[in-house]
Amino acid sequence: MTSLQSSLKAVSSLGIGPKLHAPLAQAAPFAEVADAGCGAAVVPRKLGRRRIWDLSSHYHCSIVGTCLSTAELRKLLVKLGMASSGDSEHDLHGRGVGLASRQDAAGKLLNKALDDRHLGCVKRYGRANTELGLQALWQEDVKAGDIAGGYWALMTHPAAGPGLVREAFGYVHMLSHLVGAANRADIRRLQQLEELNAALNEKIERQQAQIRDITVARDATIRQLQRDLADRIAGDMAAKPLGAPPPGRESSLDSLIASLRRQLEAESRGRLAAEERLGRAQAAAAQARAAAVEAQGRAAALQAEIDAVERSLKTAAEAAPAPMALDGLTVLYVGGRPTQMPHIRQAAAERGGKLLHHDGGIEDNGLILASMVSRADIIFFPVDCVSHGAVGTVKRTCRSEGKKYVPLRSAAVTSFIAGLCA
Numbered sequence: 001m002t003s004l005q006s007s008l009k010a011v012s013s014l015g016i017g018p019k020l021h022a023p024l025a026q027a028a029p030f031a032e033v034a035d036a037g038c039g040a041a042v043v044p045r046k047l048g049r050r051r052i053w054d055l056s057s058h059y060h061c062s063i064v065g066t067c068l069s070t071a072e073l074r075k076l077l078v079k080l081g082m083a084s085s086g087d088s089e090h091d092l093h094g095r096g097v098g099l100a101s102r103q104d105a106a107g108k109l110l111n112k113a114l115d116d117r118h119l120g121c122v123k124r125y126g127r128a129n130t131e132l133g134l135q136a137l138w139q140e141d142v143k144a145g146d147i148a149g150g151y152w153a154l155m156t157h158p159a160a161g162p163g164l165v166r167e168a169f170g171y172v173h174m175l176s177h178l179v180g181a182a183n184r185a186d187i188r189r190l191q192q193l194e195e196l197n198a199a200l201n202e203k204i205e206r207q208q209a210q211i212r213d214i215t216v217a218r219d220a221t222i223r224q225l226q227r228d229l230a231d232r233i234a235g236d237m238a239a240k241p242l243g244a245p246p247p248g249r250e251s252s253l254d255s256l257i258a259s260l261r262r263q264l265e266a267e268s269r270g271r272l273a274a275e276e277r278l279g280r281a282q283a284a285a286a287q288a289r290a291a292a293v294e295a296q297g298r299a300a301a302l303q304a305e306i307d308a309v310e311r312s313l314k315t316a317a318e319a320a321p322a323p324m325a326l327d328g329l330t331v332l333y334v335g336g337r338p339t340q341m342p343h344i345r346q347a348a349a350e351r352g353g354k355l356l357h358h359d360g361g362i363e364d365n366g367l368i369l370a371s372m373v374s375r376a377d378i379i380f381f382p383v384d385c386v387s388h389g390a391v392g393t394v395k396r397t398c399r400s401e402g403k404k405y406v407p408l409r410s411a412a413v414t415s416f417i418a419g420l421c422a
Contacts, residue, residue, distance in 0.1 A: 049126075050156045052111045053103045059155060059165075060100035062172055065093060067114055067152045076113050080106050114152055121149030122156075131161050138168060147172065190299040197292040204285045211278045218267050218274075225267075229260050326353030326420070332376035334369070334394055335360035335386025336411045343413045351420065360390035373397040378404050380419055382411035 052063065064073070070089050073096045077083035082095055099110045115122055121141070128134045134157055141150030154160055154168050236253055331353045333344060341357055348355040356376055358369050370393055373379055379394055398405045408415040 049122075049158060051103075051108075052100045052114065052156070053107050055100075055155060057101055059169060060097045061093075062169060063114070063152065063155060064096040064100060066172060067148045068096065068117065072113065072117065076110060080109065082106075118149040118152045121146070121153040125150070125153035125157050128157070129159060131159050131164055134160055135164055135167075138164070142171065147175065190295045193291060193295040197288050197295075200284065200288040204281050204288075207281045208278065211274050211281075214274050215271065218271055222264060222267050225260050225263055229257065232256060326351045328352060328354070329377040330354045330356060330375060332356045332358065332372055332379045333416070334358050334379060334381040334390050336382050337385055340411055340413060344416050347413060347417055347420075358390070360386045369393050370397045373403070374401060376403070378406065380406045380408055380416060382408040382415065384409075385411040 052060065055063070068076075070092060073092050074083055074087075077087075077092060077095055080099075083092060096110065099106050101107070125134065125137055128137055134154055138150055138154050141147065151168060151172055155165060160168075232253070326348065329352075331348050333341075333355060334357075336344065336357075336359070338359075345355045345357075356372055358372050360381070361369070369390060373394055374397065379398060381391060381394060383391075394405055397403075406419045408419050
């Protein structure tokens with residue numbers, strides 16, 4: 001599964017994508033489709049499933065970008081002699097879209113790659129004989145998050161009429177917008193990690209330079225002490241008479257040797273401490289580099305998803321259905337950030353709900369929280385921006401009064417919308 005397909009599945013599973021229309025009326029077998037929304041006709045095969053070149057060229061970009069991974073597309077183009085190691089993902093995508101309109105060996109190979117990639121979905125959709133049955137299968141795949149396979153199987157099915165084709169295309173279009181919006185927060189986090197990694201690398205380089213200077217100075221001191229000791233011993237031996245040493249000479253030499261040994265031991269301990277600091281610094285550097293590599297990998301995957309989404313959005317899709325109605329319910333939002341509250345209040349109002357807000361005890365009196373819970377029909381709180389005491393009060397009051405509370409992943413507006421749709 002490609003990173004774009006994984007993101008589509010994840011966003012779809014949250015239930016925040018556009019809602020599908022009501023089931024279509026049962027239609028006769030497909031004969032001809034005129035795509036008024038894209039301004040081009042879909043020219044079907046007379047018998048059997050449509051091939052990709054039978055579809056309007058306006059759909060080719062979204063099909064290639066959604067239903068084939070970059071690795072699969074590169075493998076196909078290399079086989080055709082149309083790709084090299086220096087080609088960017090954008091270059092590969094453009095050539096794949098160009099193949100979709102060709103009814104030659106290359107176009108047939110692209111169509112076969114899509115069929116092989118989504119063989120299970122093609123067979124499952126092949127058992128449907130009516131447009132109503134096709135729409136039921138598409139709704140199941142949307143609910144399960146299996147967008148890529150269902151999209152290809154539906155678009156090439158002979159019974160798919162223009163309304164259902166536009167509905168599927170519009171859903172993929174709107175869902176891709178949500179994928180791009182969700183990825184922006186991850187990209188900002190990546191930028192922060194890269195800045196942190198650069199600061200850590202600079203700090204490690206300074207520490208390593210200091211440790212090198214300390215080690216060089218220590219080694220030079222040890223060598224000098226060793227030379228001094230050797231010179232002193234040689235001088236004493238040369239000046240020592242054959243008879244008994246002068247009084248105090250041996251004790252003076254022993255004191256010097258003991259002093260030099262103490263200095264040597266102190267330098268050795270300093271060396272061990274410096275090596276330990278170097279080891280810790282190297283371990284921290286390795287962790288920072290690993291985090292940076294992981295973050296860069298996520299960034300590359302996210303950028304690839306965004307690029308594929310932007311390439312696939314060449315025409316405007318139908319507007320998303322109306323958001324879920326709250327039908328006059330009172331919603332209590334506990335905690336969160338003040339800057340987000342106007343947007344959260346607007347989101348609740350657009351869905352016909354009344355929003356109450358308690359900041360979780362920072363400025364608002366915590367004693368009134370229980371009474372506000374009693375006045376609300378449903379309670380939301382972001383787990384990353386609310387006090388433990390406020391959460392405990394919400395849970396106890398909701399259990400005693402039999403009311404529903406919804407913990408949110410974050411204080412972002414998208415998490416609140418996702419919670420409404422859950």
